[in-house]
Structures are given as C-alpha cells and as structure tokens.
Amino acid sequence: MIAMRIGLFIPCFIDLFYRDVGIATLELLERLGHAVDYPADQTCCGQPMGNAGFVAECRAVEALFVRNFDEYDAIVCPSASCVHHVRHKSALPDAIRARTFELVEFLHDVIGVDALPPAFFPHRVTLHNSCTALRSLDHEPAPELNVPFFSKPRALLARVGGLEIVETERADECCGFGGTFSVSEAAVSARMGQDKATRQAASGAEYVVSADMSCLMHQGGSAARHGIDMRYVHIAQILNTKAVDA
Amino acid sequence: MLAAIRRNRPAATTVLPELQSFATLPPDGLQAEFRRRLAQMGGKLIEPGPEPDRLAPARRMIAEAGITCSMVPQLPGNRAFDRAEPASLHDVDLAVLQASFAVAETGSVALRAADLGVNALGYLAQRLLVLVDPATIVENLHLAYSRPEFHDGHYLVLQTGPSATADIEGVLIHGAQGVRALTVLLAIP
Amino acid sequence: MKRVRVDHAEGRSHPIAPDGADPAREPQPRGAVIRGRRPVDHAEAAERFLAAPDHLSFHDKRLWDLREKRDRESHGIPEWEQLRQLASDIKEYALTRLDDLLEEFERNATANGVVVHWARDAAEHNRIVTDILRTHGATELVKSKSMLTEECGLRDHLQEAGVSVIETDLGERIQQLDNEDPSHVVVPAVHKLRSDVAAVFARTIGTDPGRDDPAYLAESQRMSNRPLILDARVGMTGANFLVADSGAVVVCTNEGNADLCASVPAVHIVSAGIEKIVPRTGDLGVFIRLLSRSALGSPITQYTSHFRGPRAGGEMHVILVDNGRSERLGAEEFWTSLKCIRCGACMNTCPVYRRSGGLSYGATYAGPIGLIIDPSFNRRKYSLLPYASTLNGSCTAVCPVKINIHEQILSWRRVMAEHHEPSMTKQISMKGASALLSRPSAYRAAVDGANAVLPHMPRFALYNPANAWGKGREIPQAPGQSFHAWFKARRRKP
Numbered sequence: 058m059i060a061m062r063i064g065l066f067i068p069c070f071i072d073l074f075y076r077d078v079g080i081a082t083l084e085l086l087e088r089l090g091h092a093v094d095y096p097a098d099q100t101c102c103g104q105p106m107g108n109a110g111f112v113a114e115c116r117a118v119e120a121l122f123v124r125n126f127d128e129y130d131a132i133v134c135p136s137a138s139c140v141h142h143v144r145h146k147s148a149l150p151d152a153i154r155a156r157t158f159e160l161v162e163f164l165h166d167v168i169g170v171d172a173l174p175p176a177f178f179p180h181r182v183t184l185h186n187s188c189t190a191l192r193s194l195d196h197e198p199a200p201e202l203n204v205p206f207f208s209k210p211r212a213l214l215a216r217v218g219g220l221e222i223v224e225t226e227r228a229d230e231c232c233g234f235g236g237t238f239s240v241s242e243a244a245v246s247a248r249m250g251q252d253k254a255t256r257q258a259a260s261g262a263e264y265v266v267s268a269d270m271s272c273l274m275h276q277g278g279s280a281a282r283h284g285i286d287m288r289y290v291h292i293a294q295i296l297n298t299k300a301v302d303a
Numbered sequence: 304m305l306a307a308i309r310r311n312r313p314a315a316t317t318v319l320p321e322l323q324s325f326a327t328l329p330p331d332g333l334q335a336e337f338r339r340r341l342a343q344m345g346g347k348l349i350e351p352g353p354e355p356d357r358l359a360p361a362r363r364m365i366a367e368a369g370i371t372c373s374m375v376p377q378l379p380g381n382r383a384f385d386r387a388e389p390a391s392l393h394d395v396d397l398a399v400l401q402a403s404f405a406v407a408e409t410g411s412v413a414l415r416a417a418d419l420g421v422n423a424l425g426y427l428a429q430r431l432l433v434l435v436d437p438a439t440i441v442e443n444l445h446l447a448y449s450r451p452e453f454h455d456g457h458y459l460v461l462q463t464g465p466s467a468t469a470d471i472e473g474v475l476i477h478g479a480q481g482v483r484a485l486t487v488l489l490a491i492p
Numbered sequence: 493m494k495r496v497r498v499d500h501a502e503g504r505s506h507p508i509a510p511d512g513a514d515p516a517r518e519p520q521p522r523g524a525v526i527r528g529r530r531p532v533d534h535a536e537a538a539e540r541f542l543a544a545p546d547h548l549s550f551h552d553k554r555l556w557d558l559r560e561k562r563d564r565e566s567h568g569i570p571e572w573e574q575l576r577q578l579a580s581d582i583k584e585y586a587l588t589r590l591d592d593l594l595e596e597f598e599r600n601a602t603a604n605g606v607v608v609h610w611a612r613d614a615a616e617h618n619r620i621v622t623d624i625l626r627t628h629g630a631t632e633l634v635k636s637k638s639m640l641t642e643e644c645g646l647r648d649h650l651q652e653a654g655v656s657v658i659e660t661d662l663g664e665r666i667q668q669l670d671n672e673d674p675s676h677v678v679v680p681a682v683h684k685l686r687s688d689v690a691a692v693f694a695r696t697i698g699t700d701p702g703r704d705d706p707a708y709l710a711e712s713q714r715m716s717n718r719p720l721i722l723d724a725r726v727g728m729t730g731a732n733f734l735v736a737d738s739g740a741v742v743v744c745t746n747e748g749n750a751d752l753c754a755s756v757p758a759v760h761i762v763s764a765g766i767e768k769i770v771p772r773t774g775d776l777g778v779f780i781r782l783l784s785r786s787a788l789g790s791p792i793t794q795y796t797s798h799f800r801g802p803r804a805g806g807e808m809h810v811i812l813v814d815n816g817r818s819e820r821l822g823a824e825e826f827w828t829s830l831k832c833i834r835c836g837a838c839m840n841t842c843p844v845y846r847r848s849g850g851l852s853y854g855a856t857y858a859g860p861i862g863l864i865i866d867p868s869f870n871r872r873k874y875s876l877l878p879y880a881s882t883l884n885g886s887c888t889a890v891c892p893v894k895i896n897i898h899e900q901i902l903s904w905r906r907v908m909a910e911h912h913e914p915s916m917t918k919q920i921s922m923k924g925a926s927a928l929l930s931r932p933s934a935y936r937a938a939v940d941g942a943n944a945v946l947p948h949m950p951r952f953a954l955y956n957p958a959n960a961w962g963k964g965r966e967i968p969q970a971p972g973q974s975f976h977a978w979f980k981a982r983r984r985k986p
C-alpha cells in the first residue's frame with residue numbers, strides 16, 4: 058500500500074477534553090504506515106452554527122478548514138457528526154468533502170480490516186452507534202430499515218482479542234446529546250442520557266465503546282450524575298491497544 | 304384554489320410508477336395465511352360441518368343468538384329489516400353476511416353495500432358471522448385492489464376482525480364502537 | 493365486553509398497573525402554555541411532563557412498543573423498502589399534478605352522486621359544514637377523528653353556532669370531554685393514564701369514580717355514545733385517501749366509528765385535505781400495506797372503508813380543504829411534507845416526543861411531523877419547535893412515504909435564523925463563535941484561557957451556559973492538556 062499524507066482533524070471538544078482519543082487516533086494511523094500531520098491552526102468544521110441554522114456564520118470557519126486541510130491525501134476525523142457535517146451539510150469544496158473520512162469508515166473502507174495491527178481488550182463492551190454513524194454514515198444500517206445487515210465497527214472490533222460484545226436494549230435510540238439540544242432542551246436531553254446509561258448498565262457491559270466522543274461525553278456525564286458505574290471509551294482507544302498489553 | 308395550486312405546484316418530474324402484485328404464495332397457501340392473520344387480528348374462525356350440511360355450525364350459532372338479521376338466504380334470521388331506517392337495527396345481536404372476497408395478507412373480509420343490505424348493519428349489530436368462499440381469497444392488498452368491486456357500488460369495507468381500541472393505557476378492547484366479535488366460516492352457501 | 497391481551501393489532505399491550513393494583517394517582521401533566529402568537533416553549537412543558545414519572549414511563553413504553561411492533565411487521569415484508577419508494581413516488585407524482593387529479597376526483601365523485609365543495613381555508617370549511625347542518629336542521633354532529641377538523645377549529649366554531657359535536661373515537665372523545673387537544677395523530681389520549689380517564693368520565697358521563705378498569709371505561713363510553721349516534725342526522729368523517737380514478741374516499745379506523753357516523757345518519761360529510769389524493773385505486777395497495785404497519789404494527793386497520801357515494805336514501809358531501817396547503821406546495825424545501833399520511837410512526841420513534849408528550853408542542857401536529865408543518869401555519873408562534881429535536885433521523889427512517897423529516901427540521905432552523913426568530917442570545921453567541929472559530933490565534937487564546945478555568949469548559953465547547961449542561965449531567969474532567977498542546981510538545985522532541 059502507498060503511504061498517504063493524512064491530515065488529522067481533531068474536533069474542538071476532543072482536543073480539549075479527550076486528548077487520549079486524539080493520541081490513539083494518531084498512533085493507530087501511524088502504525089498503519091501513514092504520514093500523519095495535525096495542522097495546528099484548525100478549530101472546527103462549523104457544525105455548531107450549521108446545526109443551529111446559522112449557515113452564513115459557517116462560511117469563514119469553512120474557509121479556514123480549507124486552508125488547513127487542502128494539501129492532504131485524506132482528512133481523517135474520529136467523530137462521525139463532524140464528518141457528516143463536512144460531507145453532507147457544509148459548503149466546502151467537493152474535493153475536500155470527498156477526501157474527509159470518519160475513522161471507522163477510513164479503517165474499514167480505505168485501509169481494510171485485515172491490515173489492522175492486532176489489538177487486545179479483554180472486556181465486555183457494548184457498542185453505541187451515534188445517530189450520524191447509523192443514519193448518515195452507514196456504519197450499520199439503521200434498524201428501522203429492512204435491508205441486509207452489516208457493521209463496520211463490529212467488523213473492526215471482531216479483530217480485538219479478548220473482547221466480548223453485549224447488546225444494550227433500544228441500542229439505536231438517540232442518547233440525547235444533539236449538540237445545542239443538550240442545553241436548549243436540557244431536561245429532555247438529560248433524561249435521555251439517564252435512560253441510555255441505565256440501559257447500558259443493564260447490558261452487563263464494563264465499557265461502552267463508540268466512534269463518537271460527543272455522545273460518550275453526554276452519556277458519561279449522565280452515568281456519573283446518577284451513580285451508574287460505567288466506563289466510556291472511543292473505538293480508537295480499543296483498536297490502538299497493543300497485543301503486548303496483555 | 305386550483306389557480307393557487309397551479310401557481311405553486313413543483314415541476315412534474317416524478318413518473319407514476321407501474322404497480323406490481325408482489326405475490327409469492329402458492330394457491331394452496333392462501334387459506335392458511337388468511338386463518339393466521341384473521342386470528343392475529345382478533346377474528347374467530349369456525350370450521351364447516353361435515354357434508355351434506357357444511358353450514359350446520361352457522362345454523363347452531365344463529366339458533367343461539369338473539370335478534371338476527373341475515374343477508375344469506377340459506378341461513379335465515381328472525382328479523383326482516385327496514386332499509387330506510389338504519390337506526391332501527393340498534394337491537395340486532397347477530398348479522399349474517401357473505402363476503403365478496405377476502406385478503407390473506409391481512410385476514411380481511413370485503414363487504415360491499417350489496418352484501419350488507421343496509422350499511423349500518425355491519426356496525427350496529429353486536430356480532431357478525433361472515434361466510435367466505437375459500438376460492439375468493441386473494442393473497443395481498445395489491446391483488447385485492449385490482450378487483451372490480453372497487454369501481455362499482457357506493458361502499459366497500461375491508462373488515463378485519465372486530466372493532467378494537469387500545470386508547471386507554473394500551474389495553475386492547477374489542478367492541479369499542481362497532482361489532483364486538485367477528486366470526487368467519489370458510490364455506491359457500 | 494371481552495378484554496384480551498393477544499399479539500394483535502393495537503394489542504400486546506403493557507398495562508403499567510396490573511389488574512387489581514392501586515391505580516396511579518399522579519396528576520396528569522398539562523401541555524404547553526399558549527400566549528397568543530408568542531413562541532411556544534416546548535422545553536418548559538417538557539420539563540413538567542418529565543416531572544410526572546408514571547405518565548412519562550407509560551407514555552415512553554407504550555410508544556416504543558408501537559415502534560417495535562412496526563419494526564417486526566415491516567421486517568416481515570421483503571419488499572418493504574420498495575413499497576416506501578413506491579409510496580413516495582406516487583405521492584410526489586400526485587402532488588405535482590394535484591390540480592388535475594383533484595378535478596378528476598371531483599368529476600368521478602360527482603358522477604357517483606357526491607356533492608363536492610372547495611374550501612380555501614378553515615373559515616370557509618367551517619362555514620360549509622355549518623350550512624349543511626342548517627339545511628338539515630341538525631343541532632348535533634357525530635364525527636370520527638380528523639386532524640383536519642382540529643386544524644380548522646371546527647368544534648369550537650360549531651359550539652358557538654349552537655351545534656353540539658360528539659367525537660366517536662374513544663381517544664378523541666376522552667380528549668374532547670377533557671377539553672384538551674389530541675396529543676397524537678393516531679392515539680389521541682396516549683398521554684393519559686387510566687386514572688385520568690376515569691376522572692374525566694366520572695365528571696362528564698357519570699361513570700363510577702372508583703373504577704378505572706379500561707374495559708369498564710370503554711364500555712361506558714360505547715353506551716353513552718350509541719344513542720347519540722342513533723339520533724344524529726348528520727355524521728362526519730375525515731379521509732385518509734381520495735382516489736382520483738374512482739372518486740372514492742378511504743377512511744381507516746380500528747373502532748368502526750367512522751362507518752357508524754357515515755352509515756346511520758342520512759348525511760355524511762367528509763372533510764379532506766387536498767393532499768390526500770392518489771391517482772389510482774391500485775395505489776391503495778401500496779398505502780394500505782404501509783399505513784397501519786407503520787402506525788401500530790398491525791397489517792391493516794380493523795376497518796378500511798371505501799365511500800364512493802351516499803348510502804341508500806342519504807346524502808354525501810366532500811369538502812376539499814386547502815388551508816395553507818397550496819402555499820406549502822410552493823415551498824421548495826418543504827413541499828414534500830405534504831406526502832404525509834399521518835401514520836404517527838415518526839412520533840412513536842421520536843425520543844423527544846416520547847419524553848415530552850404531544851401537548852408540549854402546543855400545536856395541532858406534534859412530534860417530528862409537527863416540527864416541519866406547524867411553522868408553516870405560524871412562523872413566530874412555532875419558531876422554537878424546530879429546536880425540539882436532536883436531528884437523530886429515526887423519524888426519516890420510519891416514514892412510510894420517505895419524507896426527509898430531520899433534514900426539513902434543520903432547514904426550518906435556517907429559516908428561523910434568517911428571520912431572526914431564535915433569541916438574541918443565540919444570535920450573538922453564534923456570531924461570536926463564528927468570529928472565534930475562524931481566527932486560529934484568537935481561538936487558541938480563548939481555549940487556553942478556558943483551559944485554565946476548567947471544569948467550566950462546556951460553556952465554550954457548547955456555546956451555551958454551563959448550568960444547563962450541569963442540570964442533569966456531570967461535566968467531563970479535562971486532562972489538563974489539550975491534544976493540540978500535546979502534539980506541539982511531541983513535535984519539539986527529536
């Protein structure tokens with residue numbers, strides 16, 4: 058395989074709160090033999106404004122995005138909702154939109170499952186597919202649809218030694234984060250988070266794994282508030298565990 | 304109003320799709336599917352009696368019923384009805400009807416104005432007994448809607464089981480407004 | 493009356509109070525506060541709904557149960573996705589030729605002896621109904637459920653004209669007697685518990701206040717409605733479909749109440765939105781297969797009735813109502829909302845709707861479909877509704893006619909922003925965020941500053957006050973170093 062020049066797009070809240078998710082993503086891509094760079098002037102893709110309906114306010118942010126990422130073969134981001142915004146909602150140039158990948162789809166579709174380094178995570182986990190991963194990026198078909206089943210995140214996790222997946226009831230139900238929704242409809246959002254964390258705990262999982270850290274931030278915050286004992290990890294963190302960790 | 308619609312209607316780019324039947328069941332599978340769905344929808348089924356009197360179970364049911372209006376000459380009731388005054392049917396216990404056809408996919412029976420005599424009979428009666436000719440069962444709604452009955456006469460109902468409601472705490476109750484029970488006999492008079 | 497729990501139609505229910513258990517006595521949370529044209533505050537009403545645990549828990553479970561039944565039925569049909577596409581195509585075809593098809597319908601219905609009326613708006617619709625009632629000297633109207641008559645405010649109008657209206661759908665009757673709007677397009681009283689219904693019926697139709705058994709309550713309502721139906725001279729129904737090629741009006745109910753209203757009184761009035769038209773009788777195969785499966789997870793409604801003309805010795809009127817529809821047809825991003833067949837599947841699956849109740853939307857239409865059509869009736873009043881969504885998209889995935897509901901919700905947010913409908917704080921914070929996020933050095937300075945005062949970060953990351961987040965969730969623990977800083981440090985190393 059030809060090594061690619063990858064521009065790493067780390068969304069603002071991962072940058073600030075989840076440094077280790079950024080590190081895991083970076084290391085994983087490097088272990089696959091690619092040249093990974095993190096353009097230091099990056100800020101955001103414009104999603105918060107776009108989702109609130111403020112399209113005009115997105116433009117300057119998008120111009121900056123182009124300046125930061127135009128030179129790379131691929132732009133990879135460990136967040137489905139940000140990639141969905143870039144690809145489907147932004148006014149970014151087509152060439153940029155086509156080269157922007159969410160991490161799971163990049164690993165599954167571009168790299169190929171077999172090329173992944175061995176990983177080891179001897180725990181019971183439950184998978185949280187974010188709504189964008191499910192209904193906009195096709196990580197799995199939305200369960201409402203009557204179409205053949207496939208799963209990109211499960212295909213990746215199947216390769217992780219010692220890992221067991223258990224199912225959460227109402228797995229496809231939105232956890233209630235929803236960006237600005239989490240504060241403009243704080244009560245409903247919080248209740249959805251509480252319900253989600255309660256069902257996750259009932260699944261018997263030790264960890265919740267997801268490709269979307271924003272959902273996990275909300276779920277983790279809900280679990281902590283309600284005294285629910287659950288740990289939340291990004292899928293990059295699991296895929297980047299080394300077999301020797303055992 | 305039409306002018307406003309004409310002014311605003313989007314460009315007509317969608318073509319009207321061809322209709323398909325989506326039929327897959329073999330002819331001998333129709334009855335089983337009809338039975339299964341009828342039961343699922345809360346309808347009852349009684350089996351025909353042995354030859355020569357296939358209608359014997361229906362006769363027994365009528366004999367035990369109160370006021371009965373029948374649209375099936377071979378199974379007479381005990382009340383002649385006044386077509387001009389539907390409300391006069393308010394005290395009918397059992398109505399005996401013959402369906403125009405039936406639908407396996409949904410367990411429905413098709414009743415036209417001509418099958419009901421008075422449309423209100425199908426709703427004011429407490430219970431219905433409906434005869435269905437097994438040869439008239441169609442597999443699904445696509446095939447049902449290709450039948451000529453929908454272009455003829457003023458009224459046709461696809462009735463599926465009895466009147467039902469779950470409007471109070473999701474508890475299913477039969478006989479919310481219309482008939483409390485629907486019984487089907489798969490036989491021709 | 494028989495009471496059964498089988499895997500049937502609306503059945504397979506999960507009563508929350510088992511037989512004989514103490515009935516819930518929690519007071520019913522009421523809907524949104526309406527203050528004229530001032531924006532309806534969904535979040536405020538939702539918070540009160542969430543504070544009623546018994547109501548919340550039943551409402552959420554009951555509707556999720558319907559969503560699961562819908563999944564089971566739809567997954568049992570191999571051609572399901574094909575049917576959705578067909579339904580969407582047929583509706584788009586019909587809407588783009590609405591004028592021609594309505595004329596064809598009028599021709600065929602008239603030939604069958606139906607009197608066809610055209611109503612530009614709610615007022616005209618209500619006037620036509622009043623005139624028909626007057627001609628027949630009727631002071632009572634028995635009717636089945638119709639969202640259109642809710643939209644037109646028919647009940648209030650007739651009450652003022654001295655006509656008493658009797659809703660005959662059980663759920664709708666409960667709502668009428670309690671002076672509340674329906675909270676759901678298919679199950680209008682789903683936000684009520686049996687104890688609430690018992691209280692309403694005890695007050696209005698004289699049931700025993702100590703009894704809240706659903707079978708008893710339903711039977712009492714049957715007994716109290718029946719004489720009214722038998723006496724009525726005029727009955728009214730809505731319409732689920734109008735068929736152009738046969739002039740038929742199709743009405744789907746589970747109770748059979750529409751047929752009672754149409755077959756007992758001499759006069760049958762149909763109130764129908766113009767978007768209900770389908771071109772061919774054969775199209776019904778597609779729609780009827782989808783409708784009840786999407787709504788309740790049953791293969792068909794108990795009654796699917798086709799009215800092509802008046803009953804023997806009777807009269808039949810069809811009122812074709814516009815009331816804003818032709819205008820919506822011209823709205824480029826929103827016209828496909830007219831494909832809606834009012835199955836309610838988007839409401840059942842909506843996690844926000846299930847946790848806030850239909851009345852919290854303060855509008856005729858609640859839930860996802862409400863978010864995209866209510867603002868077209870009154871942009872200011874419903875300016876906050878498009879924000880009552882997480883944009884999770886489940887509504888779009890269940891919609892039998894493939895309306896891109898969650899995308900239209902987002903488009904409405906854009907319309908609201910363009911018309912400066914959201915609050916000034918949001919305007920300012922979005923402008924501020926944009927200025928910051930387009931200038932890397934200012935951004936870093938802000939972030940580093942914020943980093944120093946962690947854990948107050950969601951203020952910045954979410955552009956909103958931190959206390960709203962902290963209401964129900966903990967704030968994440970920041971690691972003390974951003975990825976940005978880590979990467980910079982790593983780079984410096986050899």
Ligand code: SF4
Nearest residue numbers: 832833835836838891
């Ligand atoms: S928008 Fe779609 S899902 Fe919602 S009620 Fe209408 S047809 Fe049903």
